[in-house]
Structures are given as C-alpha cells and as structure tokens.
Amino acid sequence: MPDYTNISWTDFFSHIYIEKEALKYDTTKRILAMYPDSVRIPIEHYKDIFNRPHQDCEIQKKAPSLVLAVKHGELIYPGARVCQDFDNHYFYYTSSIMNCPFDCKYCYLKGMYPSSCIVVFVNIDDIFAEAARLCEEHPVYLCISYDTDILALDHLTGFASKWCDFVSGHENITIEIRTKSAFDCTALSKYKNAGIIMAWTLSPEPVIDMYELHTPSLDARLSAIRKAYECGFAVRLCFDPMIYIKNWEKIYKNFYEYVFRHIDAGRIYDASCGLFRISASYIKNMRRRHPDSVSTYPYSNINGICSYDSRLSKQMNDLALNCLSEYIPSDKIYKPEW
C-alpha cells in the first residue's frame, strides 16, 4: 500500500503543457530535453490552461507548471503609462514569457494574470521579425523583461541571449532587460556595444526578505551589476518600486548608502526611482487573491492608479531623489509623474 500521508509539492515544471503548434519549434525541443521526467500534456491553446476559472495562484506558485505556446496577434505593444519611457518617444514592450519564477508580493502580475503558470512563447523569431519591421520605421526602445524576468529564465529559454544577438545586428533598436536575478553577464560580453541596457531592480534587504520571495539577495544583485559594467554593458539601476514599510526613512537611507558603497556610481548609465503604483483593477484582484500587507494597504486612487497618498508620496519621492542625487547626476535620474 503506498504511503499517502507524506505528500509534498511537485518539482518546478513537473508538468509541461504543450500546444500542438509549439511542438515543432527548437526552443520547445530544447526545453523538453531539459525536463525528461516531466509529465507532458498536449493542449490546443495556452489559454485552456492559463485562463481557467478559479485557479489558486498562491498554490500554483509553490509548484509552477510550464506552458509552451505559440504567440499570435500583436507581438509588440506600446509602453504602458505606469512605466517609464526614459525619454524614448517610441517606447514599446514585448512579452515572450508570461510570469516569473520569483514571487514578489507587490508584483502587478498577481493582479493582471489569472494564473501563476509560466508561459513561454517559443516563436521568438516572429517577435524578432516584428521588431525588425518597427526598426525600419523609426528608432525603437523596447523593454523585453516586464511581464517576466527573462534573465532569471535564460537557462531555460536562452531568450535573453537571442535578444542580444538580434540587437547586435540592428542599429535602430535599444532594448532594456530588467531583472532581479544574479545573472552573470560575462557570457554575453561580446554584445556589450549593442543597444542593450541591463537594468537591475534594487530593494533594501528588509523589503527583499518580506516581499521579494525567492529572489537573489541585495549583495548578489550588486555583484551581478559590477560584473555587468566591468564587462562593458550599460547598466541601469531601478529603485522602483519603493515600498512603504515601518521605519522606511532609515531603511531606504541606509540602503542607498549601502548600494553606492558597493557600486561605482560613475559607471552607471542611468537610474530610476518610483513608488509602488498599480492600476485599480489589478489591486482589486490582488486583494481578493493575495490579501497581504502590500495589497490591503489603503492606497489613494488617482485616475485609476493606486499609490500612496500625496503627503506620503512626496516624502518618499523626496527621500529617494535626495539620496540618489548624492551619487547620480540629476540628468541621469528618471522618475514617473506620480
């Protein structure tokens, strides 16, 4: 008789759902070869899995499944208004992967997606073709790691490396690769002169401990940043989102000091700061699905965007800008409008 009393979570990607259309792609074959013991379940369309009603995203995060799919329709989107364009007029983003291996409690994906399954769109060449078409029309600034952490998943997909390769062959495009990973950019150093901005999201250690589950420590990220600029990449520091926590003033002041004791500010391309902000519809979903101290905070809703009230926002923004200005020239600091 089997022992049913000691049940545990399945391993990461114990189940891989595969669109029939995705089977022929090299990326699919490569990923499947990496997980020979996973249960493979053929599906017609990724939404059959991703958009199921009544999914328990918290439980799914404990034992995430992988979905391999082919993306159709719009492949590259105009940048969202809550995101910073860094003075780029033609600001776009793309989602070659949906969802992230990390579990940040404040992440807008928790309010945006009905599932924690990770979806990889294996037809990345189609996205490259669309990016190439846009490049012929005008300069393109494209963020490729918004709805996921593409560097944290590069061992699985190889997409970050492929993007670097694509950009190195096109002059009219700059990509931002945003991450919380400890990815070692040395392996990509041959692409250092292409239009690639490696962007790290940084948070104080108490925020990482409380709200950024399974992410690398601050020290690990700082080490990765040093490697990135030492091998020649443009590095952006994103102090965004700033989260209200008890003793936030002291914690964030110490945090900025700590970061720039370990980072050479003169080698930073630019930096951004911004408060936690999220669309009202997403926070509503997050409160229903994940009632925690981030989602239940009584935010002010201004024109459909929820953030801290104006008095607290000003205090937090002032502190962030004052601290950052000590190290980074003001013309290299970007902040959102609110």
Add this chain to the structure above:
Amino acid sequence: MIIKEYSGIFFCLADENRNIIYNKISKSGSISLYPDIFFKHPFEEGELNAPDIYDTAAELLRSHGSAHCVFLSLTDRNALCDIAKSIASLFERAVHSLSVDDDAAKAINTLCNDLELSATMSASLKQIFTYYAACGNDVMELINDTYQAFRLPVGSKKEGKAIYAGLYQHIMD
C-alpha cells in the same frame, strides 16, 4: 463516477479497477479540462476520455477550483481520506493569509455604526483594519481598546470622526 469530499478536497473516482490520476478530462477531440496536480503522488498520470463525466467535472472545477479537485481511479477507496488530509495540510501550510475573520468583521461593522461614520469613512475604516490584520496585528484587541478608551456609541458625528482619525493615525503610523 463517485464524488467524495474530505477535508475540503473533492475527489472524482472514475473507477476502482486501477490506480491513475487524470491530468486531462476530455469530452471530444478538442474540448478538455485540466485539473492542476501540485503534489507528488505514487500513481501513473493519464487522460480520461469520458464525455459522460466531463460536464460534472467542469461543474466541480467551477465550484471548488482546480487546486481542490482530484480526478482519479483508485483500487482502495479507503485511501481517499488519507490523501485528502495530506493535500489539505500541504495547502494550509502554504497559504497562510492573515485576514479579518467573521467575528472581527462584525465587530468592525458595529464600531462603524457606533462611530456614526459615513459610508465612505466606514469603507475606509474597514480597509485599514484589513491592512492592520494583514500586518499581523490583532484587530479585536484594537477594537476592544477603542471601546475601553471612549464612551461609545458617540454623542455626535464630529466625535466619531475624531476617533476615526485617531484610529487611522494609529494604524498607518
């Protein structure tokens, strides 16, 4: 198909001739349901092609969510209870949310009435108490302290607003 519920986990038992967990339930070639399988188990996995079961399975998934439904064939029906306890225990350990329970929710409503708050201020007070609970604090204790510190119900709306402001500051600072 037999449906059994133990510890909040719903089992659909297709038959008792073999041991298998179904990760896909099909009605016809292209219409299928996919229950999540989060836990390690000693069974084979497979597809259940059963148009007669499909509609019941769909309803069960709609009502209870994919995490709480298990579709299987099992030779030993008595094992279901043990499996359910193990799954339920796994979920309880994983999803530990600090929220306002029913008693506290009733106490907050009573407090809003006793403070004579407007609908907007009542909604605001409920939200900050939800936040207070999510931060790991004892909502009932704060409500009891409020009743001990002030003579409630209030004599005027102005008095209620002042107490509301004090509570807001206490929780948010």
